Amino acid sequence: MSPLSIIVAVILVVGLFGINVWLYRANQATPVPEGCEDLTPQCATCGIVDCAIRSKQRKGEENGNR
Amino acid sequence: MNLFTLFLSALLINNIILAKFIGICPFIGVSSKVEPAIGMGLAVIFVIFGASVLAWLLYKFVLVPLELEYMELICFILLIAAFVQFVEMFIKKTSPSLYQQLGIYLPLITTNCAVLYAAQNNISEGYNLIETMVNSLGIAGGFMLMLVIFATIRERLQGNNIPKAFQGNPIAFIIAAIMALAFSSLAGLV
Numbered sequence: 001m002s003p004l005s006i007i008v009a010v011i012l013v014v015g016l017f018g019i020n021v022w023l024y025r026a027n028q029a030t031p032v033p034e035g036c037e038d039l040t041p042q043c044a045t046c047g048i049v050d051c052a053i054r055s056k057q058r059k060g061e062e063n064g065n066r
Numbered sequence: 067m068n069l070f071t072l073f074l075s076a077l078l079i080n081n082i083i084l085a086k087f088i089g090i091c092p093f094i095g096v097s098s099k100v101e102p103a104i105g106m107g108l109a110v111i112f113v114i115f116g117a118s119v120l121a122w123l124l125y126k127f128v129l130v131p132l133e134l135e136y137m138e139l140i141c142f143i144l145l146i147a148a149f150v151q152f153v154e155m156f157i158k159k160t161s162p163s164l165y166q167q168l169g170i171y172l173p174l175i176t177t178n179c180a181v182l183y184a185a186q187n188n189i190s191e192g193y194n195l196i197e198t199m200v201n202s203l204g205i206a207g208g209f210m211l212m213l214v215i216f217a218t219i220r221e222r223l224q225g226n227n228i229p230k231a232f233q234g235n236p237i238a239f240i241i242a243a244i245m246a247l248a249f250s251s252l253a254g255l256v
Binding site for chain 1: 128
């Protein structure tokens with residue numbers, strides 16, 4: 001494997017990662033449409049504990065209990 | 067293999083959930099009611115189709131000419147994540163009603179291995195662009211079909227008297243196993 005090939009591979013991954021970060025930030029900056037602020041996923045049996053939606057739900061439930 | 071056979075094969079015979087056992091998490095997690103199952107299914111169809119086409123283009127026009135085929139996996143993961151972000155942003159801006167129906171499921175799809183499987187399957191089988199589109203629609207359609215059938219069965223089960231030990235996920239897995247047995251009888255169809 002030539003050094004040039006490795007450099008091209010690194011550039012490709014960094015480029016894709018950069019696009020990802022840019023789109024993520026742009027998505028976060030885009031306001032949620034009216035009436036969609038409190039959407040609930042209704043996926044109570046899902047086992048993914050680190051899911052962003054579920055953790056937001058859990059925090060809300062914890063705050064409600066206090 | 068003609069396009070109709072390819073579609074039918076991906077939809078029923080090599081069904082992503084019941085034959086390949088991929089995408090089981092949303093299959094179990096979002097199937098307690100029919101309405102969210104339809105929303106999730108539509109979002110999966112949209113994302114699998116778009117991500118598969120983009121992945122095919124990336125592979126054929128970037129990875130192959132640069133002899134970087136071994137980078138396929140990491141590039142596809144990044145591409146799928148970026149595509150989901152773009153789709154979510156696009157729907158937020160253009161169609162609030164569609165966002166209300168699909169928006170909540172889009173972040174969940176980023177971690178759905180079914181999307182990655184569809185993208186990689188098209189490459190490993192050596193499909194052209196048209197075949198990639200048809201196969202992706204078949205895979206995603208099969209996912210939605212099973213999700214909705216499963217949700218319908220689970221909704222009807224809610225009023226039934228199920229032994230305590232089988233309530234929740236255990237009975238869901240038993241139903242999934244019976245469905246897989248039933249659909250395995252279609253194996254000789256194509």
